[in-house]
Amino acid sequence: MPHIAVARLWFEANSFAPEPAPLEAFQGREWTAGDAALATYRGTATELGGLEAFLAERPHWSATVLRCTSAQPGGPMEDRAFAAWWDEVAEGLAGGEWDGVYLSLHGACLTESEPQADLAIIRLVRGIVGPSTPIVASFDFHANISPELAGLLDGASAYRTYPHTDMAECALRALALLERVVEGERLHAGIVKLPQVLHSFHMRHQAGPMAEVWEIARSLEGPALPDVSIFGGFAWGDSPTAGPTAFVWGTDHATARAAARQLAEAIRERFPRFGVTLPGTEEGLERALAAPPGLVALLDPADNPLSGGACDTPELLRTLIQADLQVETVFAFLHDPQLVSDAARAGEGAPLQARLGGRTTSDFGPPVPFEGIVQKITHGKFLNEGPMEAGAPVDLGQTAVLRTGKLSIIVTSRKEAAVDPAFFSLHGIDLTQVRLLANKAKNHFRAAFQARCSAIVECDAPGPAALDLLRLPFRYVPEAWRHPVG
Template identity: 45%
Template sequence: MNERFRIAVARLWHEAHSFTPLLTTLADFRRREWSIGGEAEAFYRGTATEIGAVVALADGAADVEVRYSLCTAAPPGGLTVEADMRAIHDLIVEHLGEGPFDGVYLSLHGATLSTESVSPDTDLLRRIRARVGPEVPIAISCDMHACLNPEIAGIVQILTGYHTYPHVDMRETGERALAMLMSELREGRRHRVHMSPVPMLPLSHMMRTASGPMRELVEIGEALTADPAIDDATFFCSFTYADSPHSSGLATITAEASADVAAPLKAMHDAMMARREAFRAPVTPAAEGLTRAEALLAAGTKGPIAIIDTADNPLSGGIGDTTGLLRAFLDGGSTRRAVFSFFFDPELVARAFALGEGAAIEAPLGGRIMPDYGAPVPFAGRVVKLTDGRFRNEGPMAHGLPVSLGRTAVLARGDLRIVVTESCQSVNDPAWCRLHGVDLGEVDLFLVKAKNHFRASFEPLCGAMIEIESPGPAPGDLRRVPYKYVPRAYLL
């Protein structure tokens, strides 16, 4: 047995929305996460992420030597430009360096798409398998919303995914993958991945794991690991707005190579199908949600009340540009203290910086990218704060991870403040509030383009949360989405 195991590590994390005109480029990856070698070790050290788990393993295990290849991530968004995706793959493979390696661990999202490939993750895994040879075990971890090609089961030995949504178990997921990989290396345990696609496309609105159908499925999967032959049983639900031949529910088991898991795999498949209707979500228009919020405040509910516009949620591939929620708020004539997050508009941010804090500003807000989702809203007010858009996550999701929004500007008119950003990223951490000078104790209505991840940090800080849907690129009614690859029968 080797006294020291060499493990190659890489990360490629992006969730692709097939129906937005905004393509994802290298610049988006470089802005969010982009590090190699010792830089990667330093960047992720102490973070509640998959690569944070790698750093902790290397720090605590004398028999592990890690080679960090490119570790990169971009915010969810449109398809990645093919040349840029190839460049990322090239860098990952190149920086694996010369072998031999005893094992490989990859932190993947699993829902990447490029302008020319319906499964870039499969393309990358094939290249890595060719690079390291047929005998080296490869372990991967993926987001709960991965769209995995079943061919991957023949390429890798180990697969696991997030068991929580909001995804507050990123580090634990990495730890599971690494524990299985180390059992291969230290104990000679051999694994095999089993997959069973489920012919449905669950709606992510209903995937919160605090309760409901996803909580039940996670519990079913975790119970299966009481069998000593089964190391992991994970349900993947696909990314609702990623149009690929592999966009569907998926039951997976990683088990001893010799184990017969046909029966538990079928039970997982059937359990997901049995909950199909439970993933259907109600739709509340913006005006109705605001009326409910006003009634709660009038009855004494402590603010802020969060009004969550799910259809323009950036972590669902939203464009940060739709105007329905803001227009409904203004049309309602509310005098409440409100914060609106956010509009993605780099040119407007540049204007605000040129004018400076305290300056008057007039501008149309939103409606510049996909005006079918709402015309721009005229605005006249002041620039009250300018920031560099940088902070470090303090909440439970990706705790400790540095975040860069690009520059941001806070505009104000009366008791309404509106945040405008250079990149399309939602508010998901309390440090965002501090960056923008927002004291939630002085806010009645928090109007946000967000969805489930917002709840990880803000549910304890808000008096109530009301999900609404104004017109946007991530609707709850999937029959309105023009899928090319997803069969209509899969849709709720």
């Protein structure tokens, strides 16, 4: 009867975000273990949902779920937060005998002192369980993968959708590899890394250059190659292993290595098509308002929380307020706990004067003066409708909706991306009555909103995930890797 250990640290770090990610960011989003972890995420489109489904189909298997945590992307994880998580996991691993280990990781985690945190985790786990206990991992598609993992893991899989709607399926693929190894099969890894950092705008799985590479990967997968994964990398994670990777598991090393080389070459051939240019906020607003009737989205990817943005940069909001819009408009969102507290103290319907944005730093522009009313206060809790992380609970903390003219501005106490329709329902917003939805978002927004919008326009504004990588103070990524392609 196989008994496995499970641990999870899912976090993507933006090295240029204005604030590190504290322990409270993890404890406030996901901090679970044991049977409660499986019960909470049963039936959800998450890795822990996939684990629960795997175990339900295999009653002869059992799992001890050690500390599992995640946080919205942000600045590097505080060392004390990492230590709090790892100390629990290490104690649990050392206290048991395991037939295997499953790790749910992101792959682009950084801490204040460790630029390759996921690699460090796997090294530490291997050091505890020894060389003969199988370890498998699941990763986000935006992982910055180290070739060293070929000698540390016994299997791995990556998300194959972007927006990421196959988290549960990814866990099931990794666990299926673990099952094969536990039953006595040996799998061999092939990893090929490319020396180029790519923007992720054109990495969606539905169409474009990365969709074509995913199709090649699917064609290679079969009995001799049970998992064929590709990674786009995360451009704003300052890591020595930033950039795209092909990571293949096969029944023999030569076949796995050949497939990885083929996929890496397919990505390299498409480098020019990953290049992107975007309009500024004023031109982006003009394009959005000129779109066909219906809901149109204007996205600010440079402060996208799922790229580590702080949801605090003011440029797009400034453009909206100065435009004095004559159409119903929603801005999502600012992360400002103090502003929410001030609004709640004033009460719904009360007038409010404030300075919006620029709370954490003025590097991306000064705050925007605001004069309007408090439209709504909420408790901040909802369940995702999906398809991304469908069924998973979300807690924004207390939230406020501010109103000036035809513009509603959502402000939250916790930072969670506004990529699910339930985010807006919580705030009493009927998107069928909205013309312009301005959102700090990028590709993940499309999972639920591509079909809801007549057009989606992306614009370039100052922010921690801005387009121009050459202006950012990298320490670990070679300068030559950061030059734009295309």
